[in-house]
Amino acid sequence: MKVLVIGSGGREHAICASFARSARRPQIYCAPGNAGIAAIAACVAIDPTNIEELAAFAASQQIDLTFVGGETALALGVVDAFQARGLNVIGPTRNAAQLEASKAFAKDFMARHGIPTAKYVAAHSPSFAVLELESSDLGDESTPVVVKADGLAAGKGVVIASDRRHAESAINEMAALVGADAAEKIVLEEYLTGKEISLLAFVDGEHFKLMPVTRDHKRLGDGDTGPNTGGMGTFTDDSLLDAAALDEIVDTIVRPTIHGCIKEEMAFRGVLFIGLMMTAAGPKVLEYNVRFGDPETQSILARLDTDLIDICGAILSGTLDSIDIRWLPGCSATIVLAAEGYPASPKKGDEIAGLDAAAAKPGISVFHAGTAVSPDGKGYITSGGRVLGVTAAATDLATALSDAYAAVDAISWPGMQYRRDIGK
Numbered sequence: 001m002k003v004l005v006i007g008s009g010g011r012e013h014a015i016c017a018s019f020a021r022s023a024r025r026p027q028i029y030c031a032p033g034n035a036g037i038a039a040i041a042a043c044v045a046i047d048p049t050n051i052e053e054l055a056a057f058a059a060s061q062q063i064d065l066t067f068v069g070g071e072t073a074l075a076l077g078v079v080d081a082f083q084a085r086g087l088n089v090i091g092p093t094r095n096a097a098q099l100e101a102s103k104a105f106a107k108d109f110m111a112r113h114g115i116p117t118a119k120y121v122a123a124h125s126p127s128f129a130v131l132e133l134e135s136s137d138l139g140d141e142s143t144p145v146v147v148k149a150d151g152l153a154a155g156k157g158v159v160i161a162s163d164r165r166h167a168e169s170a171i172n173e174m175a176a177l178v179g180a181d182a183a184e185k186i187v188l189e190e191y192l193t194g195k196e197i198s199l200l201a202f203v204d205g206e207h208f209k210l211m212p213v214t215r216d217h218k219r220l221g222d223g224d225t226g227p228n229t230g231g232m233g234t235f236t237d238d239s240l241l242d243a244a245a246l247d248e249i250v251d252t253i254v255r256p257t258i259h260g261c262i263k264e265e266m267a268f269r270g271v272l273f274i275g276l277m278m279t280a281a282g283p284k285v286l287e288y289n290v291r292f293g294d295p296e297t298q299s300i301l302a303r304l305d306t307d308l309i310d311i312c313g314a315i316l317s318g319t320l321d322s323i324d325i326r327w328l329p330g331c332s333a334t335i336v337l338a339a340e341g342y343p344a345s346p347k348k349g350d351e352i353a354g355l356d357a358a359a360a361k362p363g364i365s366v367f368h369a370g371t372a373v374s375p376d377g378k379g380y381i382t383s384g385g386r387v388l389g390v391t392a393a394a395t396d397l398a399t400a401l402s403d404a405y406a407a408v409d410a411i412s413w414p415g416m417q418y419r420r421d422i423g424k
Contacts, residue, residue, distance in 0.1 A: 001026040001309070004058055005041070006048050006078065007069025008034050010336075010369035010389040011294035015067055016041045017365065018301045018308045026309065029063070035380055036368025048073040055081045064088060065312055068270070071152055071291055075101035079270075090312050092290045095266035099288040103148045103157075103187040106288050113260035115253055117285045118146070118277075119190040129171045129186035133164055136188060141165075144191035149174050151182035155218070155230040156343070160191065194279040196286070197240050198296055199249060201274075202311055203258060205267035207320040209311075210254075212236040212303055212327055213246075214296045215423075220343065222421045229343045230386060233422035234299045235333040237397050241278075249276065249283045257288070269315055295389045298334040298367050302393040303327045331397040333404045335422055337388040339370065340415020346370075346385040350413040355380060358390060358407040365391045366407070382413060397423055 003019050003026045005012050013036050019028055020040045031054060033043030046053050049072055058066055066082060068074055068091035077094035091097075098105040104122035109115075121136045123129035129147075138145055145167040149157030157178045161167035167188070174183040200211040217233045220226035241249070253274060261268040273289035273296070292300075301308075305326040314323040339346035351374060359366045370384020388411065392403035401423045408418060 001065070002061060002063045003028050003309070004061075004063045004066040005030045005069060006054060006066065006073055008032050008037075008048070009069070009294050010367040010386065011292050011297040012069040013037050013367040013369070014298045014301045014365075014389075014391075015069060015292070015308075017367070018304060019067075022307050022309045024307070024309055026064075029061070031057070034368050035371045035373050035383075036366075048078075049076060051076055051078050051081045054078060055085055055087065058082065058087050059085050065309065066090065067312065068291065071097070071100050071289065074290055075152060088316055090315055091270040092268050093266060096261055096268045097290045099268075100290045101152055102185075103150045103287070104185055107187060109260060109264075110285060113256050113263075115256050115260070115285060116282060118192050121188045122150070123186045123188065126171050126174065126183065126186055129188060130168055132188060133167055133171070138188060138190050146189040146191055147171055147174065148187040148189065149178045149183040150185035150187055151178075153178035153182045156228060157182055158228065192277040192279050192284060192286070194277045197276050197278065198234075198293060199241075199254075199274050199276060200292070200296065200300065201254060201272050202315060202320060202325070203268050203270060203272050204315045204318045204320040205269050206258065206262065206318065208254060208258060208272070209320050209323070209325045210246075210250075211300050212332075213238060213240040214293075214299060215240060216293065216296060217419060217422055220338075220417070220419075222419055227343055229338070231293070231295050232336045232338070232419045233334055234293075234296045235331060235397060235400065235423045236299045236303060237331045245278065245283065249274075253283060253285060294369075295334045295336055295367075298365070298389045298391045299332045302332040302334075302365060302391050303330070328393060330393060330395040331400045332391065332393040333397065333400040333423055334367075334389045334391040335404050335408050335418055336369075336386050337390065337408065337411060338386050338417040339382045339384065340417065342385040342417060346382075347415060348381070348383050350382045350415065352380045352382060352387070352411065352413045354410040354412055358410040361403070361407045361410070363392050363394065363403055364407045366411075367391060387413075387416075
């Protein structure tokens with residue numbers, strides 16, 4: 001069996017590793033992949049945004065199954081292109097991918113289908129967003145406001161402004177932060193308080209199966225300080241939600257989202273990621289993602305005990321309701337190791353020490369995100385902002401964290417950054 005994974009980060013390394021555990025022993029390709037992925041898959045030099053070349057490669061190589069890792073390819077219609085060629089692909093169509101590709105679309109979708117979320121205003125330009133800020137009912141001048149770029153922004157398009165003056169500055173600076181295209185429209189949201197969690201599900205268009213509940217740490221520094229990042233660590237812990245809260249989320253958010261997609265003729269197939277705030281008034285949606293998160297994937301798949309190929313087959317055939325997806329009991333944790341200067345201007349080319357020692361520790365997986373083979377061909381160097389993800393699974397969260405941090409202690413390079421309070 002031939003499997004293609006599209007993407008190049010730690011998420012895709014974890015997906016490839018999960019496929020590599022399959023009893024079917026598939027031949028795995030990854031486009032474009034990275035230096036770590038190359039140890040378990042054939043890396044193909046095709047950019048994830050080159051949709052036609054990806055589809056042509058899958059057709060010529062007779063790829064049996066393609067799994068799309070990132071949001072950009074989905075937003076560009078990679079699933080539509082593969083389906084047009086009769087190729088099996090996991091991910092939502094371009095229309096359904098708008099749930100992530102456009103914050104305004106997602107908020108309007110939630111409003112149409114009665115899905116609980118923060119009050120919001122969508123403005124069609126930054127200048128109109130400033131005017132809306134003055135006239136909206138999102139709070140008074142001293143109330144925090146959430147400012148979001150409408151388009152894809154690699155996790156950097158959200159600013160929690162402490163007051164309206166800060167919000168106006170965030171609006172005016174958003175284009176410089178994420179690019180003019182992503183910031184062409186601006187969404188202003190009511191600031192919500194509570195505990196933030198992530199709930200992911202496999203979806204086959206009609207049926208769904210939930211994954212372990214996850215929490216992400218977005219800020220660069222300990223104590224949630226410093227700039228937002230793509231994610232500095234995650235953990236899974238079933239005790240994050242009790243049964244009553246989970247039932248409420250399913251009834252008021254998960255099912256209405258899936259049924260809303262059906263009603264709007266864009267049935268969702270793939271991985272649905274729902275970012276939630278558990279407020280005093282109940283759970284509310286912060287955002288949708290239409291794919292696995294990074295580094296949520298690393299923590300989640302560390303506990304997957306069912307063949308990922310079987311799950312993909314059930315998604316494609318619309319039979320998720322008949323498959324038993326098993327998860328290892330306990331908890332898992334991922335610590336992200338980032339380059340010096342991340343996220344503003346990460347330094348590249350530093351030699352990474354201790355990878356073999358870390359990976360040799362029991363229960364540890366080291367996933368590559370931003371690495372390259374060193375010039376002498378004997379090791380790895382940094383080549384991106386988030387460089388590695390160190391993942392551990394255990395019977396309880398304290399042990400998973402302790403194991404992961406013990407492995408982190410074995411790894412080093414000049415200026416290596418990581419948070420020491422993941423899971424706290």
